[in-house]
Amino acid sequence: MKHLTQRGAMIIEFALGLLIFLMFFLGIVDFSRMLYTWGAASEATRAGARYAVVCDDQTRQANVLAYMQARLPQISAVDIAWVPSGCTTSSCQGVTVSIPAGGLKFQWIAPIVGSGLRAAIDVPQFSTTLPREIMHQDPVVNASSECNS
Secondary structure: OHHHHHHHHHHHHHHHHHHHHHHHHHHHHHHHHHHHHHHHHHHHHHHHHHHHHHOOOOOOHHHHHHHHHOOOOOOOOOEEEEEOOOOOOOOOOEEEEEEOOOOOEEEOOOOOOOOOOOOEEEOOOEEEEEEHHHOOOOHHHHOOOOOOO
């Protein structure tokens, strides 16, 4: 009889230990995914700014968003600011492309402790500014496959 009681206690101890281990493991996985998403968001803004500058794409914000979503599909919004405001392709000094606050949400795998829900959090704003000196004016370059998407 004593043997069966000890066996039941071992199963309960194992279940509690497994629960703690899984929470810890999922926390590490979620944190790693969050860091990856932040790095990918930074790279997507850099790529979006390069696309806008190289392709002189001042009027097609949707094209820049699509170009960025090819790198990080969770992006839902993008802001583009040409410097100075209202400039033309020949008079612009640069471009700033940013993912605004709320334009990218991170979905946790594990439930947040205490809430019981899998909450999505807003990723902070990311932005990249590229100067005019790298903007192309050669129509052959602008006709590249990168700009025809």
